[in-house]
Structure formats: structure tokens, C-alpha cells
Amino acid sequence: MEQNFLPITREEMLARGWQYVDYVVVTGDAYVDHPSFGAAIISRLLEKEGYRVGVLSQPDFTTCESMKEFGRPRYGFFIGGGNVDSMVAHYSVAKIRRDRDEYTPGGVPGKRPDRSATVYTQMAKQAYPELPVILGGLEASLRRFAHYDYWMGTVLPSIMETSGADLVSFGMSEHQTAEIARRLAKGEDIHSITDVAGTCYMTDFAHLPAQYVECAGFHKVSTDKIAYAKACRIQMDQQDCVSGKPVVQKQSEKYLVQNIPSTPLTRRELDEVYAMPFTRRYHPSYEALGGVPAIEEVEFSIIQNRGCYGGCNFCAITMHQGRRVTSRSEASIVAEAEAMTKAPNFKGYIHDVGGPTANFRLPSCAQQMTKGMCNGGKHCLAPQACPKLIVDHKEYLKILRRLRALPGVKKVFIRSGIRYDYLILDKDETFFKELIQHHVSGQLKVAPEHCAPNTLRYMGKPPVEVYNKFSKRFYELTRQAGKKQYLVPYLMSSHPGSTLKDAVLLAEYLYRNRIRPEQVQDFYPTPGTVSTCMFYTGLDPYTLKPVYVAKSREEKAMQRALLQYYEPKNAQRVRKALQLTHREDLIPFLVPGGQKERAAAKQKQGFHKGVQTWQKEIGKDRKRPSRRK
Template sequence: MAFLPTTREEMLEQGFEQVDFVYVCGDAYVDHPSFGCAIITRTLQAFGYSCAILAQPDWHRDEEFLQFGTPRLGFLVSAGNIDSMVNHYSVNKRRRDKDSYTDRGEMGKRPDRATIVYTQILKRLFPHVPILIGGIEASLRRLAHYDYWDDQVRRSILMDSQADLLMFGMGENTIIEVADALNSGLPVEHICYIRGTAWKTKSIDWIVDDYILLPSYAQVRDDQRAYAKSFLTQYENQDAINSRLLIEPYDGWYVVCNQPPLPLTQEQMDFTYSLPYERTFHPKYTYVPAIEEVQFSITANRGCFGSCAFCAITSHQGRVISSRSTQSVVEEAKKITEMPNFKGYIHDVGGPSANFTRPACDKQRTHGACAKKQCLWPKPCPNLKVDHRPYVEMLDAVRALPKVKKVFIRSGIRYDYLMYDEDETFFDRLIRYHISGQLKVAPEHVSARVLDKMGKPRKELYLKFVDKYHEKNEELGMKQFLVPYLMSSHPGCELSDAIELACYLKKIHHTPKQVQDFYPTPGTLATCMYHTGLDPRTMKPVYVAKTYEEKLEQRALMQFSYPKNYAIVRRALIKAHREDLIGNGPKCLIPSRPPKGSEGGRRSGGQRRRPNSGKRT
């Protein structure tokens, strides 16, 4: 099966005078099931709809958007696999120098707020053609949301882009329902009944479904308490079964958000990943870096019931797990082993959380996830079913394939869920077969106050996991390391909490090579805390490190041993009245005297900086 057409010439060569849909995407065209563009277009193709792909068009040239002519049913628009603003800017709002989703990693091939820019161009050029937006950027911005880069509350992206329909969540079923409706001749403005869609209307008098009227955009824009309350309502209405319609008023308009799409069944998941993907980037490109981590990886599940406050997976994929059959995963692994550049290593078999391969409890498939209770936090729910056996079976089957040397697990392992399993078979298999020298896990912090805001388990459980991990390595004759992922400046993290984390890092003799500073992205509970200074679950105030100095101190404390951080760490410790951590004692973070290479200390060349020289180190 060939790549889908990416130019008018390719479209004509494949026998199409007109296609049903033109998919406009902010990423380079990579036909791999880790890319939303590939999944949606291959799904449409499987149901008999033709597609052309307009990847990373030059938004300054109308000819790029006109080349395919008018599609029969409509345009599909996505910013790509990542929100375009996250793709372009670091947490410090500095322009990144590499775009992994572009040929040769080149920056500048898509605009900021790509969904809005592409859609507005199409609306101008094709005013009577349905424009449908989707992907992560549209999904997490479906209602009014705090935007970190503008530092203000923006309208629903449906309003700003002027699209006709927004599709959110995992969209295989949604796109086929929408395509069938358009194909039947139904005007796009009448497509208001499909799960996983949001639409706009001037009147809601005719809506008979049970709905929740949210505060207006003007209210949430101007009142942080109103924003927090509205967010909590949305947060508690993300389950496909338990949620209600959400309606957000605007000046003269209403944005209506339907219930999320139902999680895919195992048969549907197997079908999605059986489609004829080329599993690489289009041959017109030299090299798209994003393929590196996923080309030999297998997605085994979707969804996450971990519900970390800083993560948007719940808002996009939901809390109810969808998983594939072992046979389906093995068939994909066989295809990978036949690829000419396969070296014998399956890089990953997993998902958002690799070891979540079944719903958290038996009732979730029929009754949905609880609106006001979490599955793992603050303590595991009594109804939680912990079972790694299907995952073990799947990994064993892939590992047994003739051309496979090793099967790694690189997507996240939930260590708490692992610790709750009385059957230690998976723990043993993980250490013996599926780690490449070190296991990365995400305790994120050690402070109880911060962990509670994150929705993560307390450090005592993590410390038990660490001990058990090292014991098992010793028992099995393995020498493998443990690398903790940690985060600075998360809402709720005060300077004293950052110092507590630094002391823990000192104790375990670990210095993170990279520090993840909290990034307020749309759709997360932690972003709501960041913007409002309130925990929407309790409406109580939350400390938020927002100034450059505060965030710099928290980051530096995690790398307190770096000479370049000496002055910052010293200032932070004095500010917190923790001078006891300055000196030469075994528990001290930094010495009394600045080391070479630090600000105020000796330069690496051994010369002292001259007083009042005006130079900076």
C-alpha cells in the first residue's frame, strides 16, 4: 500500500480527480500509527473515503492550500502530534531550535497556533466547504482555557479558528460518523449529535439533552474563582458514560461540548493498528527525527487512570483503558522484524502508562470512571484490580519471535501499580528482560505537600519500590540503575519543598542531568492551579512559583552540586533560613566557600575575576 498523496501530481497519479478529504497537518507526513494524521487518514481509507495530505503548508502562500482543489466532503485540520506552542517554545518561552516532527528537525515549518492559522486561511479560500479541526491542540482547547504563552484565558479554539466542527479525544469512531453524515448530504451545521465533537450555535432553546451551563467566557476570563469552578465541572465530566453535555456561553454564541467518545473495544483497537501503515516518513523527506523513538515501538494500550495533575492524557484519551490483543501486537511485531533496518530490538511495547493493560476496575466498561474519585490517589481504590498477567503474556509472545533479540519497555511504568501486585512475575520479568541498563520512573517529588497536589503517591511507597528494585536486581544477578524523573516549580511546591528534594538527592547521590520545570499546558488540573492560585477540588489557595527567580532557585536546588548554581543555591538556602545546609558537613548541600567555576569563585583557568571589571561569568 502506497503513501497517501501529498501533492496534486501524486493525487492524479493515484487516480483521483477529487478526494473526499484534504488533511492539513502541522507535522511532516509520517505514515506510522504513533501519528494521529496516519491513524485518521488510514481509518478513512479503510471505510472507503479518499484523502490527500497537505503536510506543513507554507501559510504565506495560498497556492499551497489550493493545489488539491475543493474536496468533496471537507478539510481536516490538525496542528500535529504536539500543541504547536509547546512544539515551538520551552517552559521559559524561548524559541526552540529543533522541531522533531519536521524534515531534518528544521524549525519554522509551521506557524504558532497552527490550527487557527490553517483554518482561517481555508475559511477565506473555501468559505462554503466544511472545515473540521482535531488533534491534541484542538482537543485540549475545546473550551475556554488558560494560555501560558499569552498569560490570559483564551476562547474556545472553535471560536478563534471559526471552524465548523471540533473533534476531540481519540477520533477513529468520531471521524467515520462525521464522514458518513457529510456523505449522506447532512449540512455540517446539523452535525451536533456525535460523541467527541464540539460545535457552536446561536441558541440553545431547542437542546433537550441534559446539560450543564458553564460560566460564560467573560466570567472565566475575568474571575479566577469562576475559572476554577468551571474547570472542575469539566474535569468531572470527561468520562464517556458519566459525563453530561457542557455548554459555554459567548457573546451571541454558545459552544456545546458533547460527551467524549467511547473507549475503543479490543476488536476496534486491533483494527486500528492492523491498517497498512508504511511505518516511516514520506520518501520526499530526508529524515524526520520523531520516527527514531517510535519506528520499532508498539502501542499496546490507551488511556490512563493515574490522573496526574500535570498530565493532559486523561482529558484527551480518558481514564478507561483500551488495550489490544496479544495476537494483534505480535502481528505488528512481525511486520517490524521484516523491516530492512530492524536490528533485533523492539524499543517499546506500552502506552501512556505501559503496565495499565486493563480497566482499573470491572465496572468501568459499563458504568464509567468515578467522577469524584481517583483510582490510585490518595490511596488505591478498594475496587482496583491489579493484574499484569495479560501484559506478561504479550511481552513473552513478542520476545519469542525469531528475529527479536530484546523487547524494551520505555514508556512509563507506574511503580505504585506495580507495587500493589501481589504476583511478582511482571516485576521479575521487567528486571530480567525489559530494561536497557536503567529503568526510568517518575516519583516527581518527595514532599508530601507537593505530591498531594500532583496526585502522586507519597514518597514512602517510592522508597519501598527502590529497595525492592535493588533487591531483585541482586537476586537475579543484574546490575541496573534506577533513574527518577523529578519536577520543579509544580503548583504547591514552596522553597522548603525544593530544599527537601535537594536533601533527598544528596542522600541518594543523584544529580539529574536535566530538570523538568513545570510547564502549564492547556487542559490540566495543575495548569488551573497555576493560573488561579486555587486547587479547584477544594477551592483553597495554592502556592505557585511564578517569578523567574523562584523558578530558577527550584531548578538550581535539584542540581545543587553544579558550580554554576552555587550562588543561586546559597541565596535560596539563606532565604529559607537553612544555613545549616551550607558548610562541609555530611548533610550540607554546598560548601562554605564557592568552588571553582562558580559565580564568585575561581574561573576554570584559575584566575580570579578582577573587582569591578564589569565582566560576568
């Protein structure tokens, strides 16, 4: 056992001369002591606060005895399901069991249970009924209210009720964790800790807070889709630390109370988190098992920010990290990079300098710091950029320049998402040019997601013309730089609002622009997003107007096939989709093996007709009013 790792077994605890630990941190992932892993941050934070911490990684979930690995902790458990929601880690969007888990030694599947956050909490409560259990992490954050569960096809109550946790710490939990740990160590009863921002607790009607916003309860939202949609809007509108209010939702018997979100870490506090003594490696005991695959993407990457005001409706960040951006200082980032260059297996390449959105470092606007983020479904960048948006890449560019000048650094890449609609708003193209010259590893990943106006609006994404403008300029600057680099667009099929006709428009767009995506994603309805609310209810939670949702297996398969129309295996479904949408004029061009039909269509100018139809549809959608006011 290496002393710079926290203990993961009783033997390692005793080797430190400890007879007990103060807190046990339980995680559904392997123990990787790297700041990209939530359990690593929480355990190191508790260590920094002066507590003895044991890390219980992927415990045997068939018995509560595994929770007794370190004996009875003095104060309690902090539990998380892992970096990735356990159900997403286990199942594809088609609900097919995955054969690999990147967060497990050797990539072996099945080392954690389904709904691991719930199962681990129940196990801890069974092992030590009297001890406090604080449940946190992504899985808990997204399930803190009554929520639609895609895998069961029904609405479930809050994870607090199903797990039996004493508190749920939602979002990025450094502030909450430190305060709760201190108060428990002072002897305060867990049931009296009801005033910590960024936490949820259960109570009865008589002990509700003095002021709160109430949304429909579990029984109501599980049977009434309008009530579910209204509850979703209330919950989304209160996710700001400045303007948010406590939210109350009755579960089966008791009431869930969500306190206002915790204030995001300041730049200084975020720097302190990344200055903690992470080894940046997986525990050495995993070496013989093949290591932990998930470390490969992050070992030589740098997280420079948190939060995202992009506000895509299908993204979980709003309910977890939040929309307020906090970024690390230049000195902190450079210090991490310098330490990275001294690692024995560092080859000179920093793989990423980013975060949820790589090129966000500043608040979205000055107003958000005093009045909070806009609610009511408003987005900073879509359908048009807000005139109050602060657009500035100077600080980010300065950091990148310093990193690539470090001794031992050959290249600094940006692999996490660049928000292209933000980038092209910058009238100073210096960052854009240096991005292309120095920071693209042959391909730049961006996320237009779709091209149909109606679908993009429900996604919370800007019109496709914005992407077209960016793409055109990207290739112009690439040619000027004398490079051969390409855009790799992320695309999504079957998102709420996307009709089969919209999917055909996207296929036609891809054909016209000679784009052949190697990977596409079918919409995955994970808990806690606006898009999942639309998927379940068929309603826009901000207008309560109906939203088309593709739910049949066959239509979803056709929408997905259209994104890769050129694959011979998709020919039958593409043909069927074109016939159902009365777009037979596109069969010669979108169906593999249609050369004879293509020749005949050229004589009839079929494709030109198709282009005109596409342009006509775009024109129709442009005339439709936006929700933004």
C-alpha cells in the first residue's frame, strides 16, 4: 500500500496506525485518486478538513457486511453512485446490457448494482442504522425529486425516499460536505441539519420551512402529465443560488425539501480543490486487474472550469453543476500542467484543457451575479445570443499560450466541447486562429445536434445557420493555416420535437454537406432534464403545448438510420422513412445502391426539387414565433 493513497481496506487503514476512520466515502467506481472523479474530491476534502477517511470502492452489493470494511466510522457515510449514472453505465439507450464498464478495473461489467446510489445507501443503513448517511453525486442529484425513470417506464419518488438517506447533497458538493462533516463531528444530530444550502431533507408538514415554492407531489405527477410538466418548470426555475427559493414536493407520506442551491466555489476555492494532494492515478491494487480504463482520457487532461450556461435541454449540467461558470486561475492551471510534465509516463501531450464547455471562463453576464440566471426557459445562446452576453477568449488564450510554452510540452489539445456559437460571436478571431493552428488534434468535435429548426428549438440549440457560419470559417482558417483538419459533428436522433420528417431533413442536410457521421446518438431520457420531461409528458414544460415524441422502436430506428443513410445495413429503413414522408425524390441519393434511380431522378431534376422542399420547410419554421421574450 502506498501512503499517498487513502486506505481502501482495513489492512491499509491499520498500516497507517489508525484503529478507525471518521468517515467512509463509498463510490460505485474504482478508486481513482484524480480530480475528475467525484469520490476523489470528496475524500481529499474530508482529509483536508482533518478527518480520517476510508474509501470503499465498489463494495460487494450482495451483503451489508461489505459496509463494515473499516469497522464503525465515528461519524457516518458519504455515498455516491459513481461518475456516471449507474443505469447509463449499465444499459444502452435500447436498454441492452453493456459488456464493458470504463470505471471498473479491467473494464469488467457487473461490479456495481443497478441504481448503485440507492443500493449502497440501503446497505449502509442496514449495517449501521444509527449512523448518518449523506447521499451525493450525479445519480442522487438527478433523482432528488419525483422523476420519470426510463428503464422502468414509470415515475418514481425522490431517491431520498427509496434509499433512506438522511440528506441528499446535490450539485458540486464541497461546501455542503465540509459543513455537514464539521457539524456531525461536533455532535449535532443529522436530523437537525436542515439549513445547509445545496441539500435536500425529508420532513413532515408541521416542519416545512417558512417560505418555499411547492410543486405537485409524487402521486399527482405520477398520474398527471400536465402536473409533471409544471413541476419540472418549477424545479428548473429554482436552480440558482441568487434567485432560487426552497422547493417542496410531497413524496408518499413525507415532504421533500430542497434548500436553495449552494453558492458555487470562488476561483480561489476552486484552485484549493485542485491543489489537494491527488496522486492522479488509480490505486495500485488494480494494476494486476488491467488498470482502470477511465483514467486514460483524463490522466493528462486539465479541468479549467465548472458549470455551463449553454443550457441544452437534454443536458444534466443544469441540475448538477449549474449554469453559473466558475474557472480556475491561470497560476493554478499552469501549476497542474507543470506537475503533469514530471509524471514518468507523460509523453508531451496535454490531451485537454476544458470542462463542461471548454471556452467558458467568465460569467454569462454581469446581471447574473446580482440577480441570478434568467429562468422561464431562457437560454444565453439560443435561439439567438443574448445581447448582454460577455464574449471574451483573452484569458483562456493566455493560459493556452503559457501551457504550450512549458518545457516538455509538445502539444496542448482541446477535446472537450467548444461552444462554436459562442466562439463566432467573438469579433477578435485570435483565439479561433490559434485554436486551429495549435489545439486541434486533426478533428474538432462540436455539437450542432440537428438541423431542423423545430427540433433545435426543443433542444435549446441555435439554428443550423449558426453552425454553417462557424463551419465555413473553420475550413477557411484551416486552409489559411495550411492544415488538413476536420469538424466532427455530434448529432442526435429522436429528440422530443423531432418528427420523421425532421430526421429526413437532417439526412438531406448531411448529404448536401458531404457529412458522414461515424457515431450518432439516440436521445437517452435520463432523469432531471427538460428533454426527459418532454419525452415522458409530450409537453413543453414552459408552454404546456404538445411536443411530438418518437417512441416506437421502429420510428426511432428509422430516425437513427437516416443519420447514417450511407450504410448499406440502413437501406431498408431509410427507404421506408422516405416513403412514409413522401420524399421518394430523395431515394436515389440517400438509399445505398440507388444508382439507377439516381440517373432517372437527375433527368427529372428530382434532387433539385428536394432541395427546394428543404429550403421551403426551413422558411416556414423561421416564421414561427420563439418562446424567448
